[in-house]
Amino acid sequence: MGSIMSEINLKDFFVPNYILSLGSEVERVSHPPVCPVIVFINSKSGGQLGGELLVRYRSLLNKNQVFDLGESLPDKVLHRLYHNLGMLKDKGDLLAAHIEKNLKLIVAGGDGTASWLLGVVSDMRLPHPPKIATVPLGTGNNLHFSFGWGKKNPGTDRESVELFLSQVKSAREMKIDSWHILMRMRSPKEGSSDSIAPLELPHCLHAFHQDGWHLFRGGFWNYFSIGMDAQVSYAFHSERKLNPENFKNQLTNQKAYLKIACKQGWFVSPLCHPPSRNIANLAAVKIMRREGIWEDLVIPSSIRSIICLNLPSFSGGLDPWGDPSKNKLHDRDLTPPYVDDGLIEIVGFRNAWHGLVLLAPNGHGTRLGQARRVHFEFHKGAINHTYMRIDGEPWKQPLSVEDDKVVIEISHSGRVNMLANLPCRAKSVHDPSSTHNYGNRDYYINRDDKFAEEEHEVVKKFGAASTFKFVDDRDIVHYH
Structure with missing residues (x-):
């Protein structure tokens, strides 16, 4: 097929x-770009893609x-x-x-690549920050899927790329919450094996x-999780x-992921993992x-994985929160x-x-709650490490067993x-076309104005850029 775009x-x-x-x-430009773009590509993603x-x-x-990248x-x-x-602007360009x-x-x-760029842009605090479109080259592609860019790896032919560029040109702007995360534990005493x-x-x-x-500090835009799901991902x-x-394409990767989940005992976790590993x-x-x-947030004793979720996509397009009915929202004091x-x-x-269960109509995980802030405090000596994941990137996190904080x-x-x-799939509280126009919606719309100045004062860098060095111990809440 021929090109869908002309040179102009x-x-x-x-x-x-x-x-x-x-x-x-300086070049003379007869055709000012309507949609100027800078493109970042993770050449190691998507096999050869x-x-x-x-x-x-x-x-x-x-x-x-x-x-x-x-x-x-x-x-x-x-x-x-x-x-x-x-x-150049100062020179009148x-x-x-x-x-x-x-x-x-x-x-x-x-x-992980998408979140990396989101963190960099957030850290720069630009007066006119660029808007970001994502090309799905990973295994899950949850952030991409949430904003309509698909979850399957794209074509690399000229027509596919030109089609994507035309979609970027016509895409609408949509704001997304940024979430800051801070973890703190005491350094081991001299001579300690901890x-x-x-x-x-x-x-x-x-x-x-x-x-x-x-101190461990950063940010995320889709999710942060602790427990078995992060262990399998790791x-x-x-x-x-x-x-x-052995990981050359998306389908192969997804099959390998399922196989590893079986080996890790995620399907028979009560038999393979002691109750001491449960989140509670x-x-x-x-x-x-x-x-x-x-x-206090009540965590059922059987829960082995907890997810703090910002977007309606997890594990390749599944929505753990789902779409609660109007009655459930009202009964539990929740919002859409x-x-x-x-x-x-x-x-x-x-x-x-x-x-x-997420594969079934109206399927969802155990809805624990909604929050503006979440505070985890690990029990002293409960475990010497756990698995965590931020926006598709997992790691094994050692924990100090001597520290009760x-x-x-x-x-x-x-x-x-x-x-x-x-x-x-992502819905905005400000979008008049949203089908969810009930509950406490007005409270959160008004909250934007009420707390905008406050949030501007306390906003923190996410640490995605190499220039990030600032740490402020006051960020953590102390309980007595």
Whole structure:
């Protein structure tokens, strides 16, 4: 089939070299780009697809506006770009001002790659932050699916890429809540065997040592989970890292994931995992639903995995929270699950069979609650490690068994701009077309105005960029 775009259409997305590299000769542009884009591609994602997409985008656009994340760190690229734009604007360059105002980012990779870029953009605190579209190159692609970009790996031919560019051009802007996470535990005493080994953390999480404390800090946009689901994910990622040749495409990856879940005992967890591993036996959980008011969250004793969920997609497009009826929302003082209402949904699972309920109509996990902040406090000596996952990136987290104050706190921290394509599963509290217009909706709409200035003052960096160094011990809540 022939190209669906003419050469003049592709110029709608073109960013000239002098914008990208300060000192380059200024170019006359007869066709100002309607939708200027910077493209970041994880060439290692999607088997061979990442590398193929990199070649295709560079052949269609200016090759210098397309970056391989294996070679170029996104924070450095964007800091340089916005520095150049600022310098050119100061000289009266109208094209630079136009590009800064209309710039969009295309991010090709899995959930971890998408969150990495979201963290970088959030950290930069730009007056006109770029809107972000995602190309699904991972195994789950939950963030992509939530905003209408699909969950299957895309085609890499010219027509497929041009179609995607046209969708980016017509996509609507949609804000999404950003969630800050902070974990703290005491450093082991000198001579203690209770040591914390170096970790391979997700891109959006950084480790620090300060005044006798181990601190882990970062952010997420889709979900944070603790327990068996993260353990299975960690085993999958470890196996893929050791034998990458066995993970060449999405279908193969999904089959391997299911096989590993069986080996890990996720389907027969009561037989393979002691009750001491259940969430209620590991930690006490508190939530804040209203400003300044903490309350205990009751966790059923059978729950082996807990998920703090912001988007309606988990494990390849499943929705753990589901769509509660109007009566259930009213009876439990809940609100519909919006992605920009400053609330996070908390869901529990007993095992993989419980998770398969999501495949049924109206299926959902155990709805535990909604909150503006979530506080986990691990019981002293309960466990020496656990498994955690943020936006598709799992890790094995050692815990200090000598510390009775190992805590994790999740809090709302602003919003970032996404691009949404149709059909879009994510729902906005401000969208008049939403079918959920009941309950406490007005409370959360008004809350945006009431707390906007406050959130601006306490907003925290997420640690996705290499420049992130700041740590403030006051972020954690102390219970006496």
